[in-house]
Amino acid sequence: MSELIYVGVDLGGTAIKVGICDQEGRLLHTYEGPTETDKGVDVVIDNIEKYVRHIIEQSPYTWDQLVGVGAGVAGFTNVKEGVIILAPNIGFRDVPIREILEERFVKPVKIDNDANVAALGEAWSGAGRGIDNCVCYTLGTGVGGGIIINGKIYQGFSGLAGEIGHIAVVPDLEAIQCGCGKKGCVETVSSATGIIRMAKDAVERGDRTTLLTVEKMTAKEVFDAAKAGDEVAARIVNRAAFYLAKSMSAVAAVLNPEVFILGGGVANAGDILFNEVREVYAKFTPEPLQRGVSVLPAQLGNDAGIVGAAGLHLRS
Missing domain, CATH: 3.30.420.40 (ATPase, nucleotide binding domain)
Known part of the structure; x- marks a missing residue:
């Protein structure tokens, strides 16, 4: 397959939901796992990496087809710097999540707050298509x-x-x-x-x-x-x-x-x-x-x- 894919991460206090989308915004595969906020920031980030890698491995797509990973989080985000300033539900404060995940994935990473990414989802392939x-x-x-x-x-x-x-x-x-x-x-x-x-x-x-x-x-x-x-x-x-x-x-x-x-x-x-x-x-x-x-x-x-x-x- 030569199709390009994009992975989205919905980072919640209870669960981390990940999904693969194509260039048209069609949701192709999803996976969900526990956030485990009680185990600390490092474990939550480990889980994000684990679930993203898992969904690619379980799909018909390859890591080379992945253009980038995006993440939405309920909290205050510095989009330009890729930093989660404060996300009480997951215990994040001033976490440079883009830098951390880019080092792990060796792929571009973008973040935004949950309301913005939900709006973008609806505009891209939902009611606002x-x-x-x-x-x-x-x-x-x-x-x-x-x-x-x-x-x-x-x-x-x-x-x-x-x-x-x-x-x-x-x-x-x-x-x-x-x-x-x-x-x-x-x-x-x-x-x-x-x-x-x-x-x-x-x-x-x-x-x-x-x-x-x-x-x-x-x-x-x-x-x-x-x-x-x-x-x-x-x-x-x-x-x-x-x-x-x-x-x-x-x-x-x-x-x-x-x-x-x-x-x-x-x-x-x-x-x-x-x-x-x-x-x-x-x-x-x-x-x-x-x-x-x-x-x-x-x-x-x-x-x-x-x-x-x-x-x-x-x-x-």
Whole structure:
């Protein structure tokens, strides 16, 4: 085989996922192994090397066909220097991972944060395939984001562009403090954490809702209750969608993307979320900035990070 391949690494606190992609962004093979953060930084890096070598050995491809390795990590990264500045979930602080892995692989290595590589994955071969300008929201425990301009990740001057979860959209009288230290961030209402908090507040107030009977509150429980006609749950979902769409309108005024891609667990709610987001986006966004713009669900799921990390060598 003469086909060139790229390996992506999704470095998580529990598991390290690796995958082989071709030049078109097709995910050809995957492998997953434990991170073993409790054993220290050196073991985690050893595991990355081991899993990358394993997936190549178990595939029909050879090491010579590998162009490079890309890695996405949940944390602060210095992309230019290839250093993981701080990644609490894996116990990394100021780790020059690019230099270390390049010495071991004798192949080019690139890194970026998890939200950026997920966005790149969706832009390369997911919901944004063929689209040069898009913005991706990852709606999970928090709200992450990634900006793709002219087909490549936009980093900003210090690599922190795309922190769209920290756009302040909630009015002061309604705002609560975000983990970033500010008040009113979209993350406080449109993340799974925010939705659960609003649901628990409703229960504590004694609102008449079926959520009173829920033993373990999750965002899915809230969405399911809203779909079943629970008015309190519906108000919570609408509030989450409202402020999400309001932040998207602000982003549109600055970047004018062709597509907004919504991924993460919260986005799995489907039409009950997307219909409200699209309606509110149209309400707040000037008509010229609405033309030709789509709001789409992510397609790659948990594979977006692997694909995007592999794509760092072609699209960054």
